[in-house]
Amino acid sequence: MxxxxxxxxxxxxxxxxxxxxxxxxxxxxxxxxxxxxxxxxxxxxxxxxxxxxxxxxxILGMVPHVVVGQRGQGITDWRALEKQVEKHPDVIAAAPFIDIQSMFKVSNNTRFGLVQGILPVKESKVSIIGQYMTAGSLEALKPKKYGIVLGVGLARSLGITVGDKVNLLIAESATVSPAGISPRTKRFTVVGLFEVRSEHDSMMAMIHIKDAATLTRKGDLVSALRITTKNVLNAQWTAFELRNLLDDEYYVSDWNYTHGTLxxxxxxxxxxxxxxxxxxxxxxxxxxxxxxxxxxxxxxxxxxxxxxxxxxxxxxxxxxxxxxxxxxxxxxxxxxxxxxxxxxxxxxxxxxxxxxxxxxxxxxxxxxxxxxxxxxxxxxxxxxxxxxxxxxxxxxxxxxxxxxxxxxxxxxxxx
Incomplete structure (x- = not known):
């Protein structure tokens, strides 16, 4: 009351x-x-x-949620590894890639960046890059055609666009001679541009994985498998479970190692x-x-x-x-x-x-x-x-x- x-x-x-x-x-x-x-x-x-x-x-659409690699030179049989990791319930898709540190040269203009060899069909399942193409497409990357897709910032700094040529200087497969060490050079044609409005626009390019294998002389070896998970914020736990699932010859990391601090x-x-x-x-x-x-x-x-x-x-x-x-x-x-x-x-x-x-x-x-x-x-x-x-x-x-x-x-x- x-x-x-x-x-x-x-x-x-x-x-x-x-x-x-x-x-x-x-x-x-x-x-x-x-x-x-x-x-x-x-x-x-x-x-x-x-x-x-x-x-x-x-950012996390471009960065691998989880990366699985083989200790040593690279993954020898990535298709068998792909089938193994895709058995995990939280894994959506996996795709192989080859990382190459490279120099981009057009006339006297030179820029440093990262070239990634990819399989276009699989890359669209593990990356958002196909949604942010401003010109061309990933499907334009054909084996032995030596096409390249550049970030808009990188293309702008080099002063080139779709249809132009760019030289890649690769130190990884450099030629050693009495005159010194000469980086391997290969001319590529720009077949596409992407813009995701992150640091990748000014430092990354993509080529077909077979062209990357030819440049690095790795044959069938790939650097690692890129894995996309159902819940990107839970990728650390997925990586932990994959680490327990795979043999000791493989290493597993997730995006927290590279972008967790941000x-x-x-x-x-x-x-x-x-x-x-x-x-x-x-x-x-x-x-x-x-x-x-x-x-x-x-x-x-x-x-x-x-x-x-x-x-x-x-x-x-x-x-x-x-x-x-x-x-x-x-x-x-x-x-x-x-x-x-x-x-x-x-x-x-x-x-x-x-x-x-x-x-x-x-x-x-x-x-x-x-x-x-x-x-x-x-x-x-x-x-x-x-x-x-x-x-x-x-x-x-x-x-x-x-x-x-x-x-x-x-x-x-x-x-």
Missing amino acids: KKSVALMVGLRYTGARKSNHFISFIALVSMLGIALGTIVLITVMSVMNGFQSEMQER FKAIKMEKTMIGVLLTFIVAVAAFNIISTLVMVVTDKQADIAILRTLGASPATIMKIFIVQGSVNGIIGTVIGVIGGVALAINLPQVVAFLEQMFGVSVIPGDVYFIGFLPSELHWEDVILIASIALGLTVFATIYPAWKASQTKPAEALRYE
């Missing part, structure tokens, strides 16, 4: 027309502050999620930004303290009358907790609705503002994507709403406790 009385009186105090307009203004400011902080938190967390997903797709840094950055932005909500929530302190002072006579009618200190405390919490609940609800709506439509909103004001928020020639990504995670929304409500309730405890300590006789002495 006391609980219902506290709720009824607390809601009445909240909805009543206040004679003190300054208190009403402070309450409105605290409510809007909570709403604004919640909107900012949800939007920023969604943007961080979007960037993380884009980087995961573009994604750990992104995760830490997301956490730190979330913590810092939470202070916006905290400042707004603690404005409720000043509001309730003034309300308690203004309602001294009302509190005294309630106490003389039999209300306990706990009931008085609950009344003001309800009154303070209502502002926080309203602000949180407004913030969640606004934050979710903005996060879902953020790319369109930013595109509209760019078009209206003629500016570029995310320049495509500077960043790896040319738009502001946003990916809403409902677990983030629930966490942010819970934090906002928790801070609001916590901020009401002290003023409500002070109200419960009011002594009726002293409060009514001068009434």
Whole structure:
């Protein structure tokens, strides 16, 4: 019964027309502050999620999830190894490749990079490169035709495009003579360009695996098998299981060895930004303290009358907790609705503002994507709403406790 009385009186105090307009203004400011902080938190967390997903797709789409190789010169029978690893339930596909450190030369322009010999039919199953071809296609790579697919950044730095020639200088199969060591040189024709907006655009090229074998004089040997898994974030566990499945002559590694630090840094950055932005909500929530302190002072006579009618200190405390919490609940609800709506439509909103004001928020020639990504995670929304409500309730405890300590006789002495 006391609980219902506290709720009824607390809601009445909240909805009543206040004679003190300054208190009403402070309450409105605290409510809007909570709403604004919640909107900012949800939007920023969604943007961080979007960037993380884009980087995961573009970088980990090019980097092997898991690599299986044979200790020594390379894999002698990659087809048998492919059948063995594809038995694992988490493995989607596997493809052989040959890595070659090379120099790209066009006239007097020289660049260093990585050439990868691939099987085009299998590469499309383990890489996203086929989805980001800006010219030509992987299928244009034919054995003994010596075609090459370049990253857009690498092609731009060399000043070439599809149909042009580029010389590869390979030190791995260099010729030793009395005059010195001469790297092996072979001219290739550019048959395609790709752009995934990562570091691969400026340092990677692809040729047919048979052409790579000819250049390196490896015969049927390949460097390793590239494996794509069902869950890229679980690739470390898949690699561990494959390590136990295969013989000791094979080694297994996953993308965490090469890019794990990058994604750990992104995760830490997301956490730190979330913590810092939470202070916006905290400042707004603690404005409720000043509001309730003034309300308690203004309602001294009302509190005294309630106490003389039999209300306990706990009931008085609950009344003001309800009154303070209502502002926080309203602000949180407004913030969640606004934050979710903005996060879902953020790319369109930013595109509209760019078009209206003629500016570029995310320049495509500077960043790896040319738009502001946003990916809403409902677990983030629930966490942010819970934090906002928790801070609001916590901020009401002290003023409500002070109200419960009011002594009726002293409060009514001068009434």
